[in-house]
Amino acid sequence: MKLFNLIALVIVVLMITTNVNAVEPKKLDSKASMKKSKDVVPEYPVEAAKNGIEGLVTLEATISENGDVTGVKIVPSSTPQPLLEKSAVNAVKQWKYEPFRNNAGKAIPVIFTVNVNYKLTDKKQADSPVPAEKIPYKIKNVAPVYPEDARKQQVQGAIILKITINENGDVTECIIDPESKPQPLLEQAAIDAVKQWKYQSYKREDGSTAPLTFKVTVNFALR
Numbered sequence: 001m002k003l004f005n006l007i008a009l010v011i012v013v014l015m016i017t018t019n020v021n022a023v024e025p026k027k028l029d030s031k032a033s034m035k036k037s038k039d040v041v042p043e044y045p046v047e048a049a050k051n052g053i054e055g056l057v058t059l060e061a062t063i064s065e066n067g068d069v070t071g072v073k074i075v076p077s078s079t080p081q082p083l084l085e086k087s088a089v090n091a092v093k094q095w096k097y098e099p100f101r102n103n104a105g106k107a108i109p110v111i112f113t114v115n116v117n118y119k120l121t122d123k124k125q126a127d128s129p130v131p132a133e134k135i136p137y138k139i140k141n142v143a144p145v146y147p148e149d150a151r152k153q154q155v156q157g158a159i160i161l162k163i164t165i166n167e168n169g170d171v172t173e174c175i176i177d178p179e180s181k182p183q184p185l186l187e188q189a190a191i192d193a194v195k196q197w198k199y200q201s202y203k204r205e206d207g208s209t210a211p212l213t214f215k216v217t218v219n220f221a222l223r
Helices: 002-021 044-052 082-092 123-127 148-152 189-196
Strands: 036-039 056-062 069-074 110-120 138-140 155-164 171-176 210-221
Touching: 044 082, 044 171, 044 189, 056 082, 069 082, 082 110, 155 189, 171 189, 189 210
Parallel strands: none
Antiparallel strands: 056 069, 056 110, 155 171, 155 210
């Protein structure tokens, strides 16, 4: 019995010590900014892109003493964006920041506001055809995984995607082109593969690199 009481006492002491040592995150001013050391570009939800939905998602992020994102919540807005919110939360959870330090130079946890802006590539630019000779060379290809349901149902077809690459040749945006014949069993597999592709940087005539939007086709054929 004495041993049991002793163990219980130790547990209580540990709980009290933990609570005492826990530091409540400091809430920063809404205009405060933190230096990001790791960025993850949010995926543009297919449904939102198809419906031409753009907008700003405001989040409240909690950052640990090490700069890790330990909590994310949606800040209520007068213009909620339900089709964009989950994507924003998933991206921010993977971000990392340089530790915030107080006046004494000690790293402390903080809470601050972040905004994730979703904007589709300018439609005029995106819809204009890009000559094949101007499309940069693909330096990394990932073959799509043939969805099992599509294979079982003998579904084949071509998926046309509209993609945007950044200055480094990474695919930053990938949506189903409106001209593509609907293939719900194949579309997500095509998107998942193309997002992993990488191209040589697109260069303007003056030699500077720039983002580029163009169309690609992913073919699914059973053998």
